[in-house]
Amino acid sequence: MNAWDELIWRCADRRRKEIGPLSDQAFEELLLAVRENPEAFVDHTPERALLFMARALDAYRESCRNDDLLDDESFERQRAARLAALHSACQRARESDESSLDANLLEVLSQDPAPDRLLDVLLELEKDFSSDEPPEGDAWDDIYYRPHLRLRAVVARTCLDTAHYRMAQSAALSVMDATPADPLGARHTYLLACARLEDEPAFDAACARYSHQESAWSHLARVLLLYKLGRMSAARRALRGYDELCRGGAYALLRPTYVEIYLPDRPDAAPCSFEECLMAVREAEPIIADVPDFIGWCQGFDWLVSSAARFAERNDLDW
Amino acid sequence: MAHDPKREDYLRLSLRYALELDAADTASAARAFATFGRRFARERDSLPQSDADRAFHLVALATKIVDYQLPFAAEPAAEQLIARGRALLEEAVSLDPSCWDAHRMLSASRSTSVDERYRYLAEQVEGVRVACEAERDQAVEDFGGERAALGATIAMRPYWRWLASMAEDALICGRNHDAINAAERLLSSDPSDLSDVRFTLAYALAKLEDEGGLEELARRYETISPARPANDAWLLLARCSLAHKRCDYAAARAVVRQLLETYPGCGFILIRQGELPDGEFARLRVAPYSEDELVLAVSEGVVLLQEGNDRGGRGVFGSWLARTVAELDPRSAEEAARMASGEGVQGA
Numbered sequence A: 001m002n003a004w005d006e007l008i009w010r011c012a013d014r015r016r017k018e019i020g021p022l023s024d025q026a027f028e029e030l031l032l033a034v035r036e037n038p039e040a041f042v043d044h045t046p047e048r049a050l051l052f053m054a055r056a057l058d059a060y061r062e063s064c065r066n067d068d069l070l071d072d073e074s075f076e077r078q079r080a081a082r083l084a085a086l087h088s089a090c091q092r093a094r095e096s097d098e099s100s101l102d103a104n105l106l107e108v109l110s111q112d113p114a115p116d117r118l119l120d121v122l123l124e125l126e127k128d129f130s131s132d133e134p135p136e137g138d139a140w141d142d143i144y145y146r147p148h149l150r151l152r153a154v155v156a157r158t159c160l161d162t163a164h165y166r167m168a169q170s171a172a173l174s175v176m177d178a179t180p181a182d183p184l185g186a187r188h189t190y191l192l193a194c195a196r197l198e199d200e201p202a203f204d205a206a207c208a209r210y211s212h213q214e215s216a217w218s219h220l221a222r223v224l225l226l227y228k229l230g231r232m233s234a235a236r237r238a239l240r241g242y243d244e245l246c247r248g249g250a251y252a253l254l255r256p257t258y259v260e261i262y263l264p265d266r267p268d269a270a271p272c273s274f275e276e277c278l279m280a281v282r283e284a285e286p287i288i289a290d291v292p293d294f295i296g297w298c299q300g301f302d303w304l305v306s307s308a309a310r311f312a313e314r315n316d317l318d319w
Numbered sequence B: 001m002a003h004d005p006k007r008e009d010y011l012r013l014s015l016r017y018a019l020e021l022d023a024a025d026t027a028s029a030a031r032a033f034a035t036f037g038r039r040f041a042r043e044r045d046s047l048p049q050s051d052a053d054r055a056f057h058l059v060a061l062a063t064k065i066v067d068y069q070l071p072f073a074a075e076p077a078a079e080q081l082i083a084r085g086r087a088l089l090e091e092a093v094s095l096d097p098s099c100w101d102a103h104r105m106l107s108a109s110r111s112t113s114v115d116e117r118y119r120y121l122a123e124q125v126e127g128v129r130v131a132c133e134a135e136r137d138q139a140v141e142d143f144g145g146e147r148a149a150l151g152a153t154i155a156m157r158p159y160w161r162w163l164a165s166m167a168e169d170a171l172i173c174g175r176n177h178d179a180i181n182a183a184e185r186l187l188s189s190d191p192s193d194l195s196d197v198r199f200t201l202a203y204a205l206a207k208l209e210d211e212g213g214l215e216e217l218a219r220r221y222e223t224i225s226p227a228r229p230a231n232d233a234w235l236l237l238a239r240c241s242l243a244h245k246r247c248d249y250a251a252a253r254a255v256v257r258q259l260l261e262t263y264p265g266c267g268f269i270l271i272r273q274g275e276l277p278d279g280e281f282a283r284l285r286v287a288p289y290s291e292d293e294l295v296l297a298v299s300e301g302v303v304l305l306q307e308g309n310d311r312g313g314r315g316v317f318g319s320w321l322a323r324t325v326a327e328l329d330p331r332s333a334e335e336a337a338r339m340a341s342g343e344g345v346q347g348a
Helices: A003-019 A024-036 A045-063 A072-096 A101-109 A115-128 A146-161 A165-178 A186-196 A200-209 A216-228 A232-245 A249-254 A274-289 A294-299 A302-314 B005-021 B026-034 B036-042 B051-072 B077-095 B100-110 B114-143 B145-173 B176-189 B197-207 B211-224 B233-245 B249-262 B267-272 B291-300 B316-328 B330-347
Strands: none
Touching: A003 A024, A003 A045, A045 A072, A045 A101, A072 A101, A101 A115, A101 A146, A115 A146, A115 B316, A146 A165, A146 A186, A146 A274, A165 A186, A165 A200, A165 B233, A186 A200, A186 A216, A186 A274, A200 A216, A216 A232, A216 A249, A216 A274, A216 A294, A232 A249, A232 A302, A249 A274, A249 A294, A249 A302, A294 A302, B005 B026, B005 B036, B005 B051, B005 B114, B005 B145, B026 B036, B051 B077, B051 B100, B077 B100, B100 B114, B100 B145, B114 B145, B145 B176, B145 B197, B176 B197, B197 B211, B197 B233, B197 B291, B211 B233, B233 B249, B233 B291, B233 B316, B249 B267, B249 B316, B267 B291, B267 B316, B267 B330, B316 B330
């Protein structure tokens, strides 16, 4: 979530509504002016809540930067402290504007509740903030609708994490239908759910819908799907594809690494990058655990293991 | 129903015995048959039998050891039981290279993973089918009349058990379509489901969150098992997990209530969720609706219970089930706690 961008756009939009119709060019200039000094344009409650969150998210992200240098215990301490800080900031934001779905959502997420509890709270939030049909066209273009899309994408991921796979599939699909460009990457959740449900037609249709643009999720989900369907030579080729086309994919799969919770969206990462692989493996974890011999099967391929070892050596990672 | 190796052993020999008696006159046949039971129990070797019959007898002995004694044995007795069971099975295979039960049971200990075992079973299943069907046709020819039907089913049983193992292994490996295929193959070969594979099928359908498929299976019970309605622990747990998966907690609770009514006094089993090794010969024989049956269903149900990211480590549905049972039946929670602390004392 780029809170600053959305804040700037919302401030400019409010100003435009106050002063009357503006040409596109004039609006662009207004946007530039707001960007120079957003705080000066924040004079209503919803924007103020968003401003709290933008600052709190900045502080949160800033405090993550030195994590690599910490031992486990200090990391846990630091993490708890920064989540608590984010939580209380979001709580303040929500108290100042109860109607802010983003504030409500971040308040819940920053508490880092148990996954099943999180799902219950998210479904409650969906009820409390039930909205009309998504706007015409790409719903992402309606900045006021974005919180609904974000919540739906979080619901889809949480369903996947808690083994509610049909729900994960349908929540993800509703996001993909509302915003075909899928900036939230709901298709990644969708593909993993298809793999777990051994739903090959849905998997293929989703790949075709996005013109076979691959990601760490699509590669990994394909391996899992084919493995579960018992098509072992196709699964091996898919694993080879994952290894060759996803940077560090072998390492991420064989040495699962802690991935921080998303607040509220996945961080940006280049397609098929190591960062994507880490996220994909983390999100697929319940599905991988459900195929108990899968990792053993992967480890049986020397090329995968040596690829992971090479990646570890080149990047100074534990092996 | 379920498979009973001892009874099957008896049926095999009685069929063969009856065949030999056909040549004799009626009076001496009746006399001879009256002594069969005693001879079966005490002088088995004096009865006519083939190598296949002898091999099956060894399988029955191995089953008693591996499936019914081993789970309750402590080291070092367990090691001895394992070795004894394996020796019996190896002897069975050397007596009768077509002793599919022995091959199948040995494959479990020879495989390094369930996945490898599953692939072995899947690769061999066609050969087993062909061999068992040939055996069945031969039996029909040899016996004729009423005995032909019994001879035919006995000939097919190793194939049925093979498919039942395939279905169970596929389910454990997370290959749910494969589990469904194996189960359906078995049901079409044995529509009255001696193996109770429909229980495994219910779990595989739940894993795929196939609500329509599960309800269709419940309707099929009427033809598959007219004597037993669709209220066994497997079907109920599958249905409960599906309600839970669509977050319909009221419906899921209603199924838990039904489980507690169907298996009275067994709530603690749903809370403890213990795991048992699967029977190697076949699913263990237990009384319908007994405590033991629920133990088996819960043990096989770990594929449903333990799924999902759950901080308690039980799995999302497993945690929910334990909590819900404790709410609906607080006494069973006390009982489960008492048993857990008893184990603690023992362990200390």
